[in-house]
Amino acid sequence: MTSDADAYPSVAEVAAAASAFAYSRPVLSTLRVVGRSRQGRPLHLLTVGRGRRHILVVAGPHSDERVGPATALRLAHRVAADSRLHAGAGASWHFLLCLDPDGTVRSEAGPPVRRTPAEHFRHAYRPPADEQPEWAPSIRPPDDQLPESQALVSLIDELRPELQCSLHGNDLGGSWVQLTRDIPGLAEPLGKLSAERDVPVQTGTYDALYWTVSGPGVYLMPAPGQRAQFENLPEDVNRSTWIRPHRYGGMTALFEVPMWASRDVADTTAHPDPAHALAALAALLRRHADRTHALLDAVRPLVPDPGSPATRPLLRITGGMPTIMRSVADDWDGLHPSPVPLTVAHLNALDIAARRISLRATGIMLRLLDGRGGSAARTLHDACSAQHARWAAELAAGHELTWVPVPDQVDLQSETVLAAFRLLNET
Structure with missing residues (x-):
């Protein structure tokens, strides 16, 4: 092929x-x-x-x-x-x-x-x-x-x-x-x-x-x-x-x-203010972690068979995401002063990495809710979908993307x- x-x-x-x-x-x-x-x-x-x-x-x-x-x-x-x-x-x-x-x-x-x-x-x-x-x-x-x-x-x-x-x-x-x-x-x-x-x-x-x-x-x-x-x-x-x-x-x-x-x-231009940019990214990750944690708390009770082979790995992935986000935020808090000179490329790569974690989390939660009946599941699905779309739009707006x-x-x-x-x- x-x-x-x-x-x-x-x-x-x-x-x-x-x-x-x-x-x-x-x-x-x-x-x-x-x-x-x-x-x-x-x-x-x-x-x-x-x-x-x-x-x-x-x-x-x-x-x-x-x-x-x-x-x-x-x-x-x-x-x-x-x-x-x-x-x-x-x-x-x-x-x-x-x-x-x-x-x-x-x-x-x-x-x-x-x-x-x-x-x-x-x-x-x-x-x-x-x-x-x-x-x-x-x-x-x-x-x-x-x-x-x-x-x-x-x-x-x-x-x-x-x-x-x-x-x-x-x-x-x-x-x-x-x-x-x-x-x-x-x-x-x-x-x-x-x-x-x-x-x-x-x-x-x-x-x-x-x-x-x-x-x-x-x-x-x-x-x-x-x-x-x-x-x-x-x-x-x-x-x-x-x-x-x-x-x-x-x-x-x-x-x-x-x-x-x-x-x-x-x-490769030296970033003009890496300390401020890193602090802003760490704060963004913590906000995303809090939002992800809240959504996940609402999703878990609506998953009918959390121990099934199809569902268990999805819950494990999303369950670890808030902790990962906070750990990454802690890493970036400690990245200034940096052991390497931070460029615009470095900070943009870190920005992409931060937003990618959040999008993976909402994407998996939507999978967990797909096909679930009832008004509570539909309402939560709509909320996760809106959050996913908003975070994806923010990612695209911050980086000029070309397929x-x-x-x-x-x-x-x-x-x-x-x-x-x-x-x-x-x-």
Whole structure:
């Protein structure tokens, strides 16, 4: 599947396309199941090439970031069509087509084509961090790992990849890359490829505020023992699946592309008053936390079966949101004076992150209320819907957003992966 449609393919469509791809290229490619999800869905691995060097591409690590599976298919076609990328490089490319199919299927609800930000957050599904297969090994006890995480770790141990590519997609912002080891020169193709598709390179991020900058939009994970993230983020990146390839001399690269581009995350101008801006964001988050808590208190009694498999994870997500908001607000209170010079890009990235948490909360609450009968449920549904629309409008008003067509997202991400591979070949 190399569709030019402005829509993300479903989990089922990706699996069908991979099956057709492998069937038509039996000498060059194979398709196998390397594990099962918690709900029994197969984890498909598509392999292209027969070389002894292994490249592992992981799609769908976050269920609300749906560009990755489409990018994996595009890369499979690009590699198969160019022998320099497999036989000429002595390489085999392995595409784990969706690491979290259960969550991704939940995110397939809603309009299948271009959505508004409000519609995206209304229907996207993102589980808590300890239920996200890529991150869970760094959070959960070793004897309580998700089957998807176990499949990925086993695959890394089997293949010993010299490069693991994790395909992510941020909802609002720009393009950037996170590396566990440097790939010198990667910032140049990232900038060129992004500019050609009118996508800003994100020079300020919530995820990598404390990371070393290799070049515009390229961030290097701190060494063990150095601060890597905000205190509210529970995961230890040094225990994550990102670091696993280091056991075998390999590395990991995370590739981010946006759904909606926002120019202000590329503004490297020093922020004129970061202390005031941070205090305002912390106050906004606390107001949103109070409102979310009040709405959730009203929603819970109207959920008929809170312990059901369909409902329990939704309640867990929303139940933790007010606490997360307040923890993030505490982090930002302590961010001045900052260990890094804060730019306009940094503050805009933090603003987006703050408002995104709130929208995820109202989106999940609307799911909990969908289809509930009775005047109380309908009234509360209307209140949550109005709050969701208001917060989405405030987000859009504060950031000049431009939709990036899905084919452009896929093209940018796949070509950046290939640029990283080529640069590694030169070293």
